[in-house]
Amino acid sequence: MITPENKKKILQIVNVFETGTPEGKYDAIAIFPDGKGGSRQITYGRSQTTEQGNLRNLLERYISLGGSFSAAFQPFMSQVGRVPLVDNKEFKQLLKDSAKEDPRMRIAQDETFEILYYQPAVHFFNGEGFTLPLSLLVIYDSYIHSGSIPGFLRTRFAERTPLRGGDEKVWIEEYTKARQNWLATHKRKILHATAVRPKTYLAQMAKGNWDLSAPVTTQGVTIP
Structure with missing residues (x-):
């Protein structure tokens, strides 16, 4: 059973990878050439949603909550995800200001990341018969960073999920x-540095920290 304390720690660990702090930097903006065809795009917020991905969804949620910057965002809504805004200073400043000044942007981010990433990760976790907190951390991180548990990665090892008669720890380790x-070997070199994420989880497996009761240190930050 995943407890509220387990969930909090899982989110904190992933937040460190995303924005460098356990709490997450809601106003964080980065620009990476990881969009369609290698195009540059904005990544934003606590869990770094992308301009060409779910940023529009996030802003629609913020506006529906009556965010105080809603009117300022409206002229951009028809462009988000369709017209590049990566070099639009006004739009990027709105993203930063709304996260710093309006609690509803932080609520919108929490709700968006919960619905689009955490809940699907839990659905896979429960549906395939997993039970351990470290397993959910691995699965959630994959949803946040890769959007899913990619099917092509599952074909690279033989172990089955617990639902299908496999061993949970073996499957998680082999998937990781x-x-x-x-x-680490992706043709898009920008992804090479992110191999530290699964490397961190493999280190926790080696320590036997499957229940996440022991502290986890990564990127110079320790989550107790």
């Missing part, structure tokens, strides 16, 4: 190794 290798 496959994901680490994929990230």
Whole structure:
């Protein structure tokens, strides 16, 4: 059973990878050439949603909550995800200001990341018969960073999920190794540095920290 304390720690660990702090930097903006065809795009917020991905969804949620910057965002809504805004200073400043000054942007981010990433991760976790907190951390991180548990990675090892008669710890370790290798050798070199994520989880497996009761240190930050 995943407790509220387990969930909090899982989110904190992933937040460190995303924006460098356990709490997450809601106003964080980064620009990466990881969009369609290698195009530059904005990544934003606590869990770094992308301009060409779910940023529009996030802003629609913020506006529906009556955010105080809603009117300022409206002229951009028809462009988000369709017209590049990566070099639009006004739009990027709105993203930063709304996260710093309006609690409803932080609420919108929390709700968006919960609905689009955490809940689907839990659905896979429960549906395939997993039970351990470290397993959910690996699965959630994959949803946040890769959007899912990619099917092509699952074909790279033989172990089955617990639902299908496999061993939970073996499946999670084999999946994490496959994901680490994929990230470390990806043709898009920008992904190479992110192999530290599965590397961190493999280290926790080696320590036997499957219940996440022991502190986890990564990127110079310790989550107790």
